[in-house]
Amino acid sequence: xxxxxxxxxxxxIFGMTLSCSSSKVDPDITKNELYNHIFFLxxxxxxxxxxxxxxxxxxxxxxxxxxxxxxxxxxxxxxLQSFEITTKIKAGENNSLSINNxxxxxxxxxxxxxxxxxxxxxAEVIFxxxxxxxxxxxxxxxxxxxxxxxxKWVLIFRGEPENTEVSLPFSMFSSLRSKAxxxxxxxxxxxxxVSGKLFDEDDELIELTKPEGEIEIPxxxxxxxxxxxxxxxxxxxIDELEKEATxxxxxxxxxxxxxxxxxxxxxQTFNIASQLTINPDYGYIVIGGHYDHLGFGxxxxxSRAPGINKPHYGADDNASGxxxxxxxxxxxxxxxxxLKNNFLFVAFGAEEMGLIGSKYFVNNLPIPDSTIKTMIxxxxxxxxxxxxSLQVSGVGSSIEGTSIIESLNSEYGFKMGFAQEGYGPSxxxxxxxxxxxxxxxxxxxxxxxxxxxxxxxxxxxKGLVQASNFIYDFAFNLSSENKKLTYQEAGxxxxxxxxxxKKLKVKLGIMPDFTGVEKNGLRADFVVKGKxxxxxxxxxxxxxxxxxxxxxxxxxxxxxxxxxxKVGQIITVEVIREEKKEILIVQL
Numbered sequence: 001x002x003x004x005x006x007x008x009x010x011x012x013i014f015g016m017t018l019s020c021s022s023s024k025v026d027p028d029i030t031k032n033e034l035y036n037h038i039f040f041l042x043x044x045x046x047x048x049x050x051x052x053x054x055x056x057x058x059x060x061x062x063x064x065x066x067x068x069x070x071x072x073x074x075x076x077x078x079x080l081q082s083f084e085i086t087t088k089i090k091a092g093e094n095n096s097l098s099i100n101n102x103x104x105x106x107x108x109x110x111x112x113x114x115x116x117x118x119x120x121x122x123a124e125v126i127f128x129x130x131x132x133x134x135x136x137x138x139x140x141x142x143x144x145x146x147x148x149x150x151x152k153w154v155l156i157f158r159g160e161p162e163n164t165e166v167s168l169p170f171s172m173f174s175s176l177r178s179k180a181x182x183x184x185x186x187x188x189x190x191x192x193x194v195s196g197k198l199f200d201e202d203d204e205l206i207e208l209t210k211p212e213g214e215i216e217i218p219x220x221x222x223x224x225x226x227x228x229x230x231x232x233x234x235x236x237x238i239d240e241l242e243k244e245a246t247x248x249x250x251x252x253x254x255x256x257x258x259x260x261x262x263x264x265x266x267x268q269t270f271n272i273a274s275q276l277t278i279n280p281d282y283g284y285i286v287i288g289g290h291y292d293h294l295g296f297g298x299x300x301x302x303s304r305a306p307g308i309n310k311p312h313y314g315a316d317d318n319a320s321g322x323x324x325x326x327x328x329x330x331x332x333x334x335x336x337x338x339l340k341n342n343f344l345f346v347a348f349g350a351e352e353m354g355l356i357g358s359k360y361f362v363n364n365l366p367i368p369d370s371t372i373k374t375m376i377x378x379x380x381x382x383x384x385x386x387x388x389s390l391q392v393s394g395v396g397s398s399i400e401g402t403s404i405i406e407s408l409n410s411e412y413g414f415k416m417g418f419a420q421e422g423y424g425p426s427x428x429x430x431x432x433x434x435x436x437x438x439x440x441x442x443x444x445x446x447x448x449x450x451x452x453x454x455x456x457x458x459x460x461x462k463g464l465v466q467a468s469n470f471i472y473d474f475a476f477n478l479s480s481e482n483k484k485l486t487y488q489e490a491g492x493x494x495x496x497x498x499x500x501x502k503k504l505k506v507k508l509g510i511m512p513d514f515t516g517v518e519k520n521g522l523r524a525d526f527v528v529k530g531k532x533x534x535x536x537x538x539x540x541x542x543x544x545x546x547x548x549x550x551x552x553x554x555x556x557x558x559x560x561x562x563x564x565x566k567v568g569q570i571i572t573v574e575v576i577r578e579e580k581k582e583i584l585i586v587q588l
Contacts, residue, residue, distance in 0.1 A: 157194060
């Protein structure tokens, strides 16, 4: 049935293509054409356009065909710029666990965790309580102080102790990753987590969903019955140890052999790009918006209704922006004789995964980035409110931007909402990081955002026509009068290191690469002037590989390292710069 539905959908696409090719293109921005685009992209058949799925490619090919029918020149491979994404992780075939030669079952007795390394370890298990190594003012808690765990497995409780006389910020250090990194720093060969009955009465195993980096040693979770096997020689039960809530670590005198095997599932998705060339010597205006969405939702997708397994249609987010872009492109082609700039039109993939498509695009441009005059981003443009409001972000990234928009709005009467910052949660941010002025148009968020309720029936098509015409006039005005846009910095180019993790008390003053391009370190995409990293001599593009001698493998490990530092502390930061290692002295 799946194959049959897929073929029917392909036939539908080509039927629409023939229909469009055999009829005259209407250059006006019409409700009917906007509806047709959104109806197709947000249909049940496209199943939420999740990156890497067959439906994702169908959506991409549909957009390419529509671009070509409008008279645009397709770039890359018939309009498709392919790139690889990681869609999920799963337990491989080579997982195994045995305790004193008793073989246990994957997904029933144990499971590897998302950031586990793939290794085989046979070693004694040492119980280390909650796995803390905390020093805060006069108080401390160190589960490793009286025992050597070098090259051993460590058994650790999830969560934090209750009813203890010690007053410590346990929650800052109680994440599984934080405990696993602490164990690695102590020399442990592997980490075993278990849920006490007070922490999780149901004793559920953590489901593998999405990649979360790797911490170089195997990390597993076991059920309480499995943990009791480890404690058998000591005559103890895991429930009894949980009630004690002390940092009394001990050897279990039990050998555990485990092989961990986590497979990363990769997929191909696309940016769809086309060009309107007026004169090869002219600069370019980029107009774009993302076409992907959340599929059927679920954990790790960003769904606001994670318990509902049905298509998240993404009619507003962002079929509306793509539909608007296609209509604006069509109208600009009809008036190309009046234009004094070239145009790129791009539908970005994998935006919902973290702006992956637009970041790939700006790093693999079909033109020099120096020729791009501005980027206009359309995202969630289909829910105009009764107050006729239109939001425009990034206006501070050019000196002239606000005045041009306000002048045009005198004919429309929108209630304009301006935001100065060039960075924001959409694809224009990738262009702003390249010192390109940006404009992000949207009608704003709503209760259906990232839920199955974001459907075609909720689109305000009259408002979408009005907003699309306004953006067309803005783009036409910029090009026909060849208006100058002078770039200026308007806020950071990426979120700083505190934006993702509010528990941090210190920051280096960098904009980290959150997409994980580097596999063994964290790249500083941007170094903020006057902040500790800048004062220490760090440069944009440096790859941080260690802090105070402790390795930094990715953004997750970087956050954990920072969380244990204090304001005023002097630290060393090792970076790779042009394939050479540099050591910087940083005062926080």
